[in-house]
Amino acid sequence: MKNGARGARGATIIDVAAAAGVSPMTVSRVINGKSGVAADTRAAVQRAIEALDYTPNVAARSLVTSSELRVGILYSNPSRAFMSEFLTGVFEEASTRGARLILLRGENGHPPPLSAIEELVASGLAGVVVTPPLGEALPVLSILRAAGVPIAAVGAHGVAGATCVRIDDRLAAYEMTRHLLALGHRRLGFILGNPDQAASAERMAGFYAAVREAGGVEVRVAQGDFSYASGLAAGEQLLAADNPPTAIFASNDDMAAAVVSVAHRRHLDVPGELSVAGFDDTTAAVTLWPPLTTIHQPVHRLAAEALARVLGHGEPGDCILDHAIVERQSVAAPRR
Template sequence: MEKVRKSIRRKGHATTIGEVAALAKVSPMTVSRVINGNANVRDATRERVLRAVDKLGYTPNLAASTLAAAQSTRVALIYTNPSGAYLSDLLVGVLHGAARAAVQLVIDSWDELDAEGERRSARALARSVAGVILPPPLGESKAVVSELVRAGIPVVAIAAERFREDISCVHIDDFRAAREMTEYLISLGHTRIGYIKGHPNQVASQRRFEGYQAALAAAGIAPDHALVQQGYYTYRSALEPAEKLLTRRNPPTAIFASNDDMAAAAVSVAHRRGLDVPGDLSVVGFDDTSAATRVWPELTTVRQPLEAMADAALDHLLRSIRNKEREHVLIDQVVQHVLVKRDSVAAPRRGS
């Protein structure tokens, strides 16, 4: 480690890939794979290498040879997502990647646009940028994506399953993640598990609900439609659903909300009703955004590595832009999720 520090201080010394590898405690081949966007690298290893790259100021030969082109490259991130915590984590990843790649980043909200407005905006956007990153739900908008692809603009969708072959996607396995979370609750003894669904305009919402249902079925727990309520991924949208669940004659012993904002709302409703979390009610969320640690108790949740996903999406987008004269580099990358256990979950009380 000391040798790396000395080499950085030598005037005019260019950091080598070997020094990056030494700092990250990986092989030079692994550093090369990360820099070139190879998907066959563990997320934790990728993050360690990128931190070493940033710390040492390493500039790969490929990046150096295309730096002038990269500086004039404009890419856009367009969003309509209602969760502020989700967007915050996503933007950190994109901004980190944009700074590292020396590209111009355009960020815009289309919250107020109807379907026709989105189509017109997509056509206009295609004339001013070289590539576009689309978080949900825009990443699943056939109209928006069609306009961009028709104009020859590379598109990468984040946190959305691939629905056409001419765009790239970076996402987790939402079905598997929700199934694992439900299985965890069942393993503690919960059999009445309330569920607050996500916005129906996103495929991930349905996949998470299907994962919840699959875990119940595998455990032999009959579905109870009264334990399922509709939310829309905002804090306020989950207040009434949580109230309905907790005012039932036989209320659930656990609530699984399909994002952290809605789980935080469920905790708030429980506290207002004098319930102890997790003593009287376990609550879990999804995404592991900052909302998960802003409530008491902190939420057990599924970590969707949004920053790393956004950074990877930008890397894929830039490769497609630079290969535009040839065949686009299209990928469908599934990133590993993590079940994060915190203090909002406990076994149900006896007799519950």
């Protein structure tokens, strides 16, 4: 008997997979006549298709059966500057590799609907590139691993079943903190990134490693999530304190730009009365006054390398690219 409720809205490949007790990728293989599916499994899928009156999407099926390299891009990053750099890099690399990108977006750092990810994977992909914070989101990774597609996770640390493409976040934060200390700052503020991302913990660890080495440093920490709005709140918190920091190091440029805005609202001269440093070296670092001293993270290259890795190019294992401190006008020695 056909399921009238599902028929009314149109059964999906996810419904078929659930009814047959298999993965969406297995259903896709049956629909497209591919090998590697046991006869009893194939029969179960066919029964589910008939019971649910499922009609495969013709456009998706034609893509699966073509020779085109299709790569999924999953993103939900609150930093627009980061995503602009990332998308430029991944599109340019796709054009040289002859790949077609299929973008799937989540909102405000949250994953896209899991059913949408399953549908995307089932449509047939050569690989998937995942941007932070989704590269460390277990529900997303579980679907991708079950499908057996190559995964590259940008900015992630130690993700099983994926190639992580990143910089050394801990060393980069350590070096920036050392730079501020070398200028004479002894009251430092630090703004943490998204607590669900390993990169945030690594940057905090680098900051504290430099502080411990120096000794005699007064530290204030505020929580952010890599968004500009969180940087505004964190900046207000740090600068409203008694004896506030003479330098604030934010875990990305968006939050650092927000701190500069808070400083201007409080009539503080940057860098005369407050030094501000960021992380990433995106367009956000150079579209305000003064432009930010920041860590250059090659987001464009990270994106290109991630795409290359899922298509089978490059050495196996994680890929760690170089970083550098970029000195601009937002940092100076503290006033005595």
